[in-house]
Amino acid sequence: MLATVLSISTSSAAVPSWRRATRTITTAACFLPMSLSFGTSNNILLHQPNTDRQIWMRSRHSKQSYHGIIGRSSNSVSSRIAGILSAEGNTCTSNNNISVDYTTYPPPDDSFMDHMLYRVNEMNIIPRHIKSSLIDFVVDGHVLGRLTPQIAQLLISNNKDGIFELSSSSNNGGDDLSKPTTTFLTLGTAAGTTFEQRTKSVSKVMTNLHNLGYISGWRNELYPVSDTFDNSKLQQPLFLIERAAAPTLGLLEYGVHINGLVVKNLQHDIMNNSNDVQMWMARRSQTKSKYPGYVDHIVAGGQPYGLSLMENVIKECMEEAGIPEDVARRGIRPAGAISYEIYSPISTASGTTAAAAFADQGSVGWGAINRVVLFCFDLYLPQDFVPKAVDGEVxxxxxxxxxxxxxxxxxxxxxxxxxxxxxVIIEYLIRSGVVSSDSPKYLEILRKLRSGPCC
Structure with a gap:
């Protein structure tokens, strides 16, 4: 069974940009029976680490390297790969005379691709006039977030101690006019210099804004603040912040989303037939502060301080869906990440005078920037397993x-x-081959699945 996985664009950095050629490469997974072999001597079967799968690779003559069993330029991806065996001069042999169907799912129609693009665009909305006005939030030389000047002024005006302050970067003493002076938000000396001092100072300001109605959906969950997901930095962040307050500073937020999959014919692999695949969905509680009553992933959550991604996944599986640890560990598979940036105007749902006044100061710039990276996981669940609500959120x-x-x-x-x-679901549909690379708007959707910072 053939399934298109993704497409990437590459170019050679070893030549000048004016001579550089860019190539779009579509990668695909072809699932073959164990009895199948390739006749030429330069093909080799390699074991895929940490799985029960093996991968056919082809050794390159006179070079100690391997590449895909098939590789050729093509105008039509699916039609080209359909003839892969004969195209590369490889003889396909099978002791059991098993016939293999080298077909892929037909390209979805234009309306389906338009709908997918609509859903991806929903999570990538920052008006141009807002984006051009954003300033950086910088601490110790690290750019941690992005926010509007109006929000920066709000943070400064709501703390008398000078915890937040505006600063400027020089243009090399004024001599380099090509590098204009830029203004950014930073932590003042009153915020302290240690992890504990900064966490306490920032919490003081954000709690005040929450009490005044500027920040809703308070969760009492602390996020580590860093400029990257590098694990060593996350374990030693610059400070911690309440999860609901992170968008106020436009900080990078991380989370995990899990596709809960039930496959009827697992021995044929998930890519054999889309009709064999079902996905467990959750109905969110009506008491949730955001999107009450909406359909949701079986398990999803933010990435808290002090846990690895896998530790968080196992914890969330039990807390949100009653999935035992042994079931979760046996069925979980890391499956990449998506990212997005979205501008959210301040809501007056709290009904407080302060929040209403805040919204009335003008629509331009009175909102927060959500900058999010979601790590995707596939969780293969037994057919007889039924999740159960545990924490009251479902x-x-x-x-x-x-x-x-x-x-x-x-x-x-x-x-x-x-x-x-x-x-996350669209990324899964692409990765599992349900969406063909011959589909209209395919590359545009791929690009927008990681429109936000992915670092």
Whole structure:
């Protein structure tokens, strides 16, 4: 079974830019029976680490390197790969005379691709006039976030101690006019210099803004603040911040989203037939501060301080869906990441005078920037397993086929999935071959799945 996985663009950095050629490479996974072999001597079967799979690779003559069993330029990806065996001069032999269907899913129609693009664009909305006005939030030379000048002034005016302050970077003493002076927000000396001091100082300001109605959805969850997901830096962040307050500073937020999959014929692999695949979905509690009653992933959550990604996944599986640790560890598979940036105007849902006044000061710039990286995981669950609500954040669980998921992407759908789940699901549909690389807008969707910072 053949399934397109993704496309990447490459160019050679060893030549001048004016001579550099850019290539778009589509990668695909072709699942073959164990009895299948390739006749030429330069093909070799390599074991894929940490899995029960092996991969056919082809050794390059006179070079100690390997590359894909098939490789050739093509105008039509699916039609070209359909003839892969004969195209490379390899003889396909099978002791059991097993016939292999080297077909892929047909390209989805234009409307489906438009719906997918609509759902991806939902999570990548920053008006041009807002984006051009953003300033950096910088601490110890590290750019940690991005925010509007209006929000920066709000932070400064709501702390008398000088915890936040504006600063400027020089243009090399004024001699280099090509590098104009830039203004940025930073922590003042009153915020302290240690991890503990900064955490306490920032918490004081954010708690005050929350009490005044500027920050809603308070969670009492602390996020580590760093300029990258490098694990060593996350274990020694510059400070911690309440999760609900992170968008106020436009900080990078990290989370995990899990596709809970049930496969009827697992021995044929998930890519054999999309009708064999179902996905467990959750109905969010009506008491949730954001998107109450929406359809959601079976498990999803923010990445807290002090846990690895896998530790967080196992914890969230038990807390949100009652999935035992042994079931989660046996079925979980890391599956990449998506990222997005979105501008969220301040809501007056709290009804407080301060929040209303805040919103009335003008629509331009009075909002927060969500900059998010979501790590994707596939969780293969037994057919007889039924998740259960544990922490009160979910009303119910139910199974959806891929057709149900596809229908929910229609902008007119009356029971949609929570918006930030769609990029994760769309990435899964692409990765599993349900969406062909011959599809219209394919590369545009791929590019926008990581429109935000992915670092």
């Amino acid at each position: 009303e119910s669980f139910f199974l959806w086929g891929l057709d149900d998921i596809v229908k929910s992407m229609d902008p007119e759908c009356t029971d949609p999935i929570k918006p930030n789940c769609y990029p």
